[in-house]
Amino acid sequence: MEDAKLLRQYEVMLRERYFVLEQCTQNAKGKIHGYLHCYTGEEAIAAGICADLTPKDTVFSTHRAEGHLVSMGARFDRMMAESFGRVDGYGKGLGGVMHMSVPEIGLVHSNGVVGGGIGLAVGAALAHRYRKDGRVAVAFFGDGASSHGVLYEGMNLASVWKLPVIFVLENNGFAISSPASKMISVADVARRADGFSLPGITVDGNDLVAVYEAASAAIRRARTGEGPTFLECKTYRTRGHNEGDPQWYYRTREEVKDWEQNRDPVKRCKALLISKGLLTEEKDKAMIDAIKKELAEAVAFADASLYPGEEYLEKYVWKEQ
Amino acid sequence: MAELTYGKAIGRAIAEEMRRDPDVFVMGENVGTTGNIFKVLEGLLAEFGEERVRDTPLAEEIIINAAVGSAMAGLRPVAEIMYVDFTTFGLDALLNQASKSWFNSAGRVNCPMVLRCPQGAGPGRGSHHTNSLEAWFAHVPGLKVVLPATPADAKGLMVSAIRDDNPVVFLEHKQLYFTKGEVPDGEYSIPLGKADVKRAGKDLTIVCYSITVHTALKAAELLRKEGIEAEVLDLRCLMPLDREAVLASVAKTRRAMVLYEAPVHYGAGGEIVTLIQQELFRDLRAPVRRIGGLHTHIAYAPNLCAAAVPTVEQVAAAARDLVGYKRKA
Numbered sequence: 105m106e107d108a109k110l111l112r113q114y115e116v117m118l119r120e121r122y123f124v125l126e127q128c129t130q131n132a133k134g135k136i137h138g139y140l141h142c143y144t145g146e147e148a149i150a151a152g153i154c155a156d157l158t159p160k161d162t163v164f165s166t167h168r169a170e171g172h173l174v175s176m177g178a179r180f181d182r183m184m185a186e187s188f189g190r191v192d193g194y195g196k197g198l199g200g201v202m203h204m205s206v207p208e209i210g211l212v213h214s215n216g217v218v219g220g221g222i223g224l225a226v227g228a229a230l231a232h233r234y235r236k237d238g239r240v241a242v243a244f245f246g247d248g249a250s251s252h253g254v255l256y257e258g259m260n261l262a263s264v265w266k267l268p269v270i271f272v273l274e275n276n277g278f279a280i281s282s283p284a285s286k287m288i289s290v291a292d293v294a295r296r297a298d299g300f301s302l303p304g305i306t307v308d309g310n311d312l313v314a315v316y317e318a319a320s321a322a323i324r325r326a327r328t329g330e331g332p333t334f335l336e337c338k339t340y341r342t343r344g345h346n347e348g349d350p351q352w353y354y355r356t357r358e359e360v361k362d363w364e365q366n367r368d369p370v371k372r373c374k375a376l377l378i379s380k381g382l383l384t385e386e387k388d389k390a391m392i393d394a395i396k397k398e399l400a401e402a403v404a405f406a407d408a409s410l411y412p413g414e415e416y417l418e419k420y421v422w423k424e425q
Numbered sequence: 426m427a428e429l430t431y432g433k434a435i436g437r438a439i440a441e442e443m444r445r446d447p448d449v450f451v452m453g454e455n456v457g458t459t460g461n462i463f464k465v466l467e468g469l470l471a472e473f474g475e476e477r478v479r480d481t482p483l484a485e486e487i488i489i490n491a492a493v494g495s496a497m498a499g500l501r502p503v504a505e506i507m508y509v510d511f512t513t514f515g516l517d518a519l520l521n522q523a524s525k526s527w528f529n530s531a532g533r534v535n536c537p538m539v540l541r542c543p544q545g546a547g548p549g550r551g552s553h554h555t556n557s558l559e560a561w562f563a564h565v566p567g568l569k570v571v572l573p574a575t576p577a578d579a580k581g582l583m584v585s586a587i588r589d590d591n592p593v594v595f596l597e598h599k600q601l602y603f604t605k606g607e608v609p610d611g612e613y614s615i616p617l618g619k620a621d622v623k624r625a626g627k628d629l630t631i632v633c634y635s636i637t638v639h640t641a642l643k644a645a646e647l648l649r650k651e652g653i654e655a656e657v658l659d660l661r662c663l664m665p666l667d668r669e670a671v672l673a674s675v676a677k678t679r680r681a682m683v684l685y686e687a688p689v690h691y692g693a694g695g696e697i698v699t700l701i702q703q704e705l706f707r708d709l710r711a712p713v714r715r716i717g718g719l720h721t722h723i724a725y726a727p728n729l730c731a732a733a734v735p736t737v738e739q740v741a742a743a744a745r746d747l748v749g750y751k752r753k754a
């Protein structure tokens with residue numbers, strides 16, 4: 105991974121981290137009425153996968169979407185407004201915090217249905233292959249979603265039709281309270297790709313460079329017509345399943361602390377940049393300050409925006425012909 | 426009598442049936458360790474263990490298929506889909522297998538299962554967690570469809586659902602889980618297909634179920650102050666439908682509206698309005714009204730969520746229209 109890209113994607117990770125923490129602050133104030141699923145601890149995956157994607161590619165996100173949105177370049181103000189259910193949000197307050205779609209940056213769809221985006225990404229990849237447009241489709245999903253049948257139907261179809269799709273498993277070890285070790289019959293889900301004759305790769309999802317290198321190869325494969333790749337990124341979510349999750353009945357504070365202190369993807373990347381002489385504490389602080397300023401403006405923007413009026417109740421059920 | 430929440434009343438019914446019948450078991454996502462995300466099944470894992478309270482992988486298609494298959498093989502599963510919205514993944518098992526097994530085998534293989542799911546609107550959830558699908562299920566011959574409105578009904582109906590020899594879809598309204606009410610002590614059940622008059626009245630009948638029972642009761646209070654006495658008839662089940670109770674009530678009041686939260690078109694209303702006008706046309710003093718949700722999705726923004734489903738004021742206004750309606754001389 106080139107130095108400039110490494111630094112740029114580190115900044116993307118900071119943006120992911122601080123955006124979500126600001127959402128948590130706003131959630132605690134009661135301004136976000138929905139389920140807020142934080143991406144905290146998993147930022148390297150989105151930053152690594154999206155680094156070589158363009159707005160013409162098609163990304164299908166999950167209920168834990170903010171990392172993907174930020175990494176594809178979504179604006180803080182419109183995302184915050186959507187989280188507040190306001191008319192200036194990306195979905196005008198109709199879709200809400202779990203359903204942000206920003207097609208102009210390549211993020212087609214985020215989803216309240218776990219596993220709901222996997223088959224859609226296969227379909228988008230079909231469109232790319234059909235038109236020979238060199239674009240790539242990406243499906244993000246969790247370890248919980250990896251038990252859904254559509255993943256296996258999708259891998260098979262993508263493999264036999266050589267579709268340009270990347271299946272990105274964000275294996276954070278839990279589906280709400282259910283540990284992956286009790287729900288999934290293999291240690292590395294990527295092994296299952298063998299059965300469908302596509303490359304299955306497992307990487308440390310908290311290592312930006314490792315994720316990036318694997319993603320970049322997969323994207324190249326897809327763009328050159330070689331077909332799909334399954335990429336499993338091992339990670340850990342350091343906040344509850346959603347804000348308000350009484351999580352300590354299924355995991356310990358010590359386990360979370362260990363990940364936060366010793367394996368945090370943002371800290372790891374920062375240490376790498378400093379060791380390479382690409383970053384200083386001052387420069388880091390300046391980046392964070394700029395992000396915080398942008399966030400304060402985003403919150404003000406969202407606060408000033410209104411709830412959608414009743415003219416929106418039925419407006420988008422059908423597209424007018 | 427004990428005061429229980431709607432959610433806990435359901436959990437208690439399941440626990441009592443599990444004590445009584447070793448063939449009854451529970452499965453679904455996060456039902457054991459978490460006790461279900463609305464705490465409906467809290468305590469079951471501790472009492473019955475992992476064999477009978479099974480946390481499944483996140484895979485609705487296999488949850489529903491496994492429930493159907495285990496029921497065909499003689500067990501009585503009480504399976505949960507975390508939100509009704511996700512039953513779609515397992516509809517083949519429900520629609521082509523469970524509902525038809527008794528028919529296709531000409532009375533040899535039945536499917537005594539319960540599928541529990543929360544449904545209904547709620548602010549801040551967005552359109553993937555707020556569908557109301559009762560009319561879909563009621564449209565499938567062979568499925569029973571239960572929609573309780575109170576803790577006492579939820580408990581008694583769940584007992585009957587578990588003991589029923591057919592597949593039962595048990596739809597719980599997510600906004601009701603933490604509402605409280607008196608629940609009789611000890612074993613009791615409420616037969617499936619028996620409606621209940623939640624409030625007696627002489628001027629019109631509001632036929633309703635699930636959360637709209639509460640909307641109707643509130644509207645009835647408003648109307649009482651204006652001198653209009655509304656009868657609130659809680660269907661409790663869409664299938665079997667208590668036709669006799671509907672007809673008896675409307676024969677008395679001679680005015681009726683059907684009230685539900687799902688999109689009004691192609692919903693349960695059409696069925697019930699047809700029944701009333703076919704049987705009681707000559708008695709009616711006004712056309713039967715249908716009040717339901719708009720033909721739209723439930724938005725995330727709280728104001729639009731509230732505006733998409735029937736309100737107390739809307740019901741009261743419709744009642745006034747009915748009472749004031751003048752037929753041609």
Ligand SMILES: Cc1ncc(C[n+]2csc(CCOP(=O)(O)OP(=O)(O)O)c2C)c(N)n1
Nearest residue numbers: 168216217218246247248249278279280511
């Ligand atoms: C089809 C479906 N089933 C269940 C749910 C409820 N639910 C939301 S998130 C979640 C757990 C998801 O786990 P995983 O796929 O590992 O993603 P993570 O939340 O860990 O990122 C569940 C069960 C849902 N939204 N959609």
